[in-house]
Amino acid sequence: xxxxxxxxxxxxxxxxxxxxxxxxxxxxxxxxxxxxxxxxxxxxxxxxxxxxxxxxxxxxxxxxxxxxxxxxxxxxxxxxxxxxxxxxxxxxxxxxxxxxxxxxxxxxxxxxxxxxxxxxxxxxxxxxxxxxxxxxxxxxxxxxxxxxxxxxxxxxxxxxxxxxxxxxxxxxxxxxxxxxxxxxxxxxxxxxxxxxxxxxxxxxxxxxxxxxxxxxxxxxxxxxxxxxxxxxxxxxxxxxxxxxxxxxxxxxxxxxxxxxxxxxxxxxxxxxxxxxxxxxxxx
Amino acid sequence: xxxxxxxxxxxxxxxxxxxxxxxxxxxxxxxxxxxxxxxxxxxxxxxxxxxxxxxxxxxxxxxxxxxxxxxxxxxxxxxxxxxxxxxxxxxxxxxxxxxxxxxxxxxxxxxxxxxxxxxxxxxxxxxxxxxxxxxxxxxxxxxxxxxxxxxxxxxxxxxxxxxxxxxxxxxxxxxxxxxxxxxxxxxxxxxxxxxxxxxxxxxxxxxxxxxxxxxxxxxxxxxxxxxxxxxxxxxxxxxxxxxxxxxxxxxxxxxxxxxxxxxxxxxxxxxxxxxxxxxxxxx
Numbered sequence: 168x169x170x171x172x173x174x175x176x177x178x179x180x181x182x183x184x185x186x187x188x189x190x191x192x193x194x195x196x197x198x199x200x201x202x203x204x205x206x207x208x209x210x211x212x213x214x215x216x217x218x219x220x221x222x223x224x225x226x227x228x229x230x231x232x233x234x235x236x237x238x239x240x241x242x243x244x245x246x247x248x249x250x251x252x253x254x255x256x257x258x259x260x261x262x263x264x265x266x267x268x269x270x271x272x273x274x275x276x277x278x279x280x281x282x283x284x285x286x287x288x289x290x291x292x293x294x295x296x297x298x299x300x301x302x303x304x305x306x307x308x309x310x311x312x313x314x315x316x317x318x319x320x321x322x323x324x325x326x327x328x329x330x331x332x333x334x335x336x337x338x339x340x341x342x343x344x345x346x347x348x349x350x351x352x353x354x355x356x357x358x359x360x361x362x363x364x365x366x367x368x369x370x371x372x373x374x375x376x377x378x379x380x381x382x383x384x385x386x387x388x389x390x391x392x393x394x395x396x397x398x399x400x401x402x403x404x405x406x407x408x409x410x411x412x413x414x415x416x417x418x419x420x421x422x423x424x425x426x427x428x429x430x431x432x433x434x435x436x437x438x439x440x441x442x443x444x445x446x447x448x449x450x
Numbered sequence: 451x452x453x454x455x456x457x458x459x460x461x462x463x464x465x466x467x468x469x470x471x472x473x474x475x476x477x478x479x480x481x482x483x484x485x486x487x488x489x490x491x492x493x494x495x496x497x498x499x500x501x502x503x504x505x506x507x508x509x510x511x512x513x514x515x516x517x518x519x520x521x522x523x524x525x526x527x528x529x530x531x532x533x534x535x536x537x538x539x540x541x542x543x544x545x546x547x548x549x550x551x552x553x554x555x556x557x558x559x560x561x562x563x564x565x566x567x568x569x570x571x572x573x574x575x576x577x578x579x580x581x582x583x584x585x586x587x588x589x590x591x592x593x594x595x596x597x598x599x600x601x602x603x604x605x606x607x608x609x610x611x612x613x614x615x616x617x618x619x620x621x622x623x624x625x626x627x628x629x630x631x632x633x634x635x636x637x638x639x640x641x642x643x644x645x646x647x648x649x650x651x652x653x654x655x656x657x658x659x660x661x662x663x664x665x666x667x668x669x670x671x672x673x674x675x676x677x678x679x680x681x682x683x684x685x686x687x688x689x690x691x692x693x694x695x696x697x698x699x700x701x702x703x704x705x706x707x708x709x710x711x712x713x714x715x716x717x718x719x720x721x722x723x724x725x726x727x728x729x730x731x732x733x
Contacts, residue, residue: 213527214496214561221650221658244496244562249659252645275574277693278497279527287693291558291642327705330698352708354694359574364536367504375504376532390711403708405698410560410570411637415613415688422610425635425686428673 171261171325173198174250174289178209178243178268178281181229181236185267188310189299190230192317193264196325201260202230203250205281206238210270212281214288215242224249243285251292262324263289266299267317269308273300273338273392273402274356274384286334287408295329297321302341302396309342316347316401333405340396351400356391358384454544454608456481457533457572461492461526461551461564464512464519468550471593472582473513475600476547479608484543485513486533488564489521493553495564497571498525507532526568534575545607546572549582550600552591556583556621556675556685557639557667569617570691578612580604585624585679592625599630599684616688623679634683639674641667 173193177186181204194200206225223240230236237254239246247263265285272280282298289296299317301308320337329335336355340347360380369375384393392402420427456476460469464487477483489508506523513519520537522529530546548568555563565581572579582600584591603620612618619638623630643663652658667676675685703710 208502211499211501212496213498213525213567215498216494216496216562217661218494219491221660223656223658245661248645248661249647253647253649253659275691278570278574278691279499284496287561291561323706330695330701333695333698335702336693350706350708352699352702352706352710354696354699355692357692362531362535364532366536373506375506376536377504378500378528378531403702404693405695405702406693407695407698408558408561408693409638409640410619410687410689410691410693412613412616412688412690413637415616415690416635416637418613419618419635419686419688423606423633423635425633427635 171198172258173200174255174260174263175200175202176204176243176246176250176265176285178205178212178285180205180208181227181238183208183269184306184308184310185269185301187230188313189264189267189317190234192314193321194234196318196321200234201250201255202234202236203239203246203254205243205246206240209242209281211279212242212284213279214244214284216244217241222249243281244288247285247288247292260294262321263294263296264299264321265296267310267313268300269306270304271300271302271338271396272298272336273396274358277336277355277406283334283336283406287406290332290334291408293331295324296334297324297329298334298336300338302338312342312347313339319350320403330405333407336404336406338392338396338402340399345399347401348399349401350403351395353392353395353402353404354390355404356384356388356393357386358382358393454481455541456483457538457543457546458483458485459487459526459529459533459548459568461488461495461568463488463491464510464521466491466552467589467591467593468552468584470513471596472547472550472600473517475597476604477517479601479604483517484533484538485517485519486522486529486537488526488529489523492525492564494562495525495567496562497527497567499527500524505532507536526564527571530568530571530575543577545604546577546579547582547604548579550593550596551583552589553587554583554585554621554679555581555619556679557641560619560638560689566617566619566689570689573615573617574691576614578607579617580607580612581617581619583621585621595625595630596622602633603686613688616690619687619689621675621679621685623682628682630684631682632684633686634678636675636678636685636687637673638687639667639671639676640669641665641676
């Protein structure tokens with residue numbers, strides 16, 4: 168069996184400790200590894216892409232002479248695009264992995280996450296993809312416990328596959344010294360950030376504003392990623408990129424008195440998803 | 451009845467013609483209008499937020515003395531956050547509108563769209579929200595036909611509401627001189643960009659790369675936004691921010707032999723959504 172080809176990216180940049188850990192794990196699997204990662208930190212970039220200006224791409228074997236590695240001036244999503252269509256061209260990766268992010272990307276953070284945008288971009292390209300994140304925001308985060316879990320997920324993804332059109336959002340709890348409870352399949356928790364702005368004056372007496380959020384989990388479910396992480400599990404959420412709210416379509420059809428196109432009616436399930444239990448339309 | 455309060459943002463920046471059209475329509479509705487928009491173009495910013503550096507916010511009544519307007523150095527999602535938590539504080543908008551984007555945000559473009567990230571950020575905040583986009587990328591795009599459609603959608607959103615937890619992705623075809631066919635509820639088409647990179651040499655002989663994509667609609671459905679736009683309709687797709695692939699969870703449970711937490715099983719519908727018709731897991 169030929170060696171699997173694994174593409175690695177991240178959002179903390181090619182020099183972050185997290186990507187070095189990820190490269191080590193996938194190299195130990197015996198895979199051929201190609202890295203295309205941002206040349207500077209890109210946290211919170213969401214699914215941004217570079218439009219209207221060009222990108223730089225420079226080969227830089229920071230992980231040693233045997234690992235083909237490039238730094239790119241673009242976003243995480245750009246890195247996956249340029250990796251697939253320019254660097255790899257006719258070589259198709261068997262797996263795309265992103266991370267390991269310094270900080271949680273569970274629940275609603277998946278939307279803001281550059282780590283997951285790289286993985287979701289790979290899913291759009293039809294490639295099996297996993298984003299890894301550690302619940303520790305420090306540049307000096309403790310990655311000593313993550314290796315076996317990342318390895319297990321990569322082996323399962325290579326061996327059993329990832330559902331086509333999804334990217335797995337894998338979050339690993341911060342190291343507490345206690346052993347972790349295992350992998351747990353989850354749905355994305357319904358949560359949000361309550362934002363505050365810390366307004367200060369610069370040396371020229373002009374105001375500037377720091378975003379300072381408090382994370383609030385609004386979801387009492389025991390089947391969520393937030394519950395899993397709080398209980399010592401590694402959470403695994405398959406994420407798709409069809410944002411359509413199918414139950415919302417039905418509600419709009421009734422309240423706005425617009426027809427639902429025919430094939431849609433057949434496609435909508437008879438019961439709403441838990442995630443689409445919206446309650447009545449506002450106001 | 452008090453005047454409704456409408457918050458307006460966009461991603462092309464506060465000086466773009468598209469937002470001026472949107473402000474005019476919602477002002478004509480008799481609403482109290484507050485604008486918080488980026489101080490420079492932010493196309494393709496996806497759901498990026500500003501972490502690790504502060505933001506500037508400057509009042510600038512570019513739409514006339516009666517319209518409270520601010521320019522912000524952040525992303526579209528930042529604009530909605532700072533509008534809700536700093537500018538408006540105790541004033542709750544009855545509707546958040548974003549756009550009118552110069553260019554389509556139908557199908558997979560919703561993921562890359564700053565316009566829709568502003569609307570989705572509002573949905574996360576529990577506010578009814580609509581993103582408007584015109585299928586014309588030019589700075590000098592022809593907006594002459596859009597007014598009545600934007601007005602109709604805003605009136606429906608204010609009067610009948612938007613399903614809680616969703617933001618509507620409304621796309622309007624480019625002006626062809628023909629009357630439009632009406633509003634049409636749709637799902638997000640399954641489509642992607644086939645990317646190419648146009649590599650050039652700078653004056654110092656170093657390469658740089660332009661992203662040049664070709665849009666490919668992979669979806670034969672007649673219930674999609676792409677179908678609607680190609681047939682002269684204004685497409686309306688309710689978008690949610692729970693990315694969980696519920697059908698994917700079931701597949702992973704079988705192939706990876708991991709248990710599905712109990713409440714999940716009850717929540718998963720007996721039939722897959724059309725959008726989750728993944729086919730077999732790869733490889």
